[in-house]
Amino acid sequence: MSKEKILEGLQVIVTDLAQQADGHQIQSRIFKSQGFNKLATKYAEHAEEERGYVEQCIDRIIDLGGEVKIEAKREGVVCKNPVDWVKYDLQVSKDGLAWLFELTEEARTDYTTFDILKKYYQDEEEDMYWGEAQLELIEKIGEQNWILQQL
Numbered sequence: 001m002s003k004e005k006i007l008e009g010l011q012v013i014v015t016d017l018a019q020q021a022d023g024h025q026i027q028s029r030i031f032k033s034q035g036f037n038k039l040a041t042k043y044a045e046h047a048e049e050e051r052g053y054v055e056q057c058i059d060r061i062i063d064l065g066g067e068v069k070i071e072a073k074r075e076g077v078v079c080k081n082p083v084d085w086v087k088y089d090l091q092v093s094k095d096g097l098a099w100l101f102e103l104t105e106e107a108r109t110d111y112t113t114f115d116i117l118k119k120y121y122q123d124e125e126e127d128m129y130w131g132e133a134q135l136e137l138i139e140k141i142g143e144q145n146w147i148l149q150q151l
Contacts, residue, residue: 002106006113007066009103010057013120015071017057020092021050023076027085030078036150039082046127053120060113082150083143090131093124100124 024047032040061068079085100121107113138146 003064003110006103006107006110007061007064009106010061010064010066010113011069011071013057014054014061014068015073016096017050018054019073019076021047021054023078024050026076026078030080031082031150034080034082036082036147038150049123053116053123056116056120060116063112082147083138086131086134086138090128090135093128093131097121097124097128 024043028040028043028047031037031043058068077088079088100117104114104117104121107117134146
């Protein structure tokens with residue numbers, strides 16, 4: 001186990017997931033303004049859940065004697081079309097899971113960090129399955145019918 005690699009990974013989560021939580025909050029507000037109340041609620045709750053993981057990672061960095069940083073964030077994606085957002089968010093989950101799997105494996109002998117990362121991994125995996133299911137549903141019932149269900 002490389003403590004430095006784990007600390008770097010936790011910092012990446014702090015930086016990237018904080019931005020992702022902000023993005024989900026913004027998407028929630030956009031969806032609410034469009035009348036898509038189910039999506040608005042889902043993404044508002046998701047943003048809060050992600051902030052919880054950010055807090056856990058910050059606390060763990062501190063526990064491990066690392067230094068928490070406020071790092072620059074890259075520009076994020078915002079979508080007005082809910083279907084475009086689901087596609088984008090699904091890809092973010094898929095890309096993130098591959099990286100997160102490696103970090104979780106690296107932390108396997110650090111049980112506290114491993115537990116935090118495992119729970120976060122499971123949450124991201126659940127998000128990925130939800131996105132895949134929504135896109136399958138859209139394909140079966142059509143985009144307009146799916147959008148009506150989000151009101």
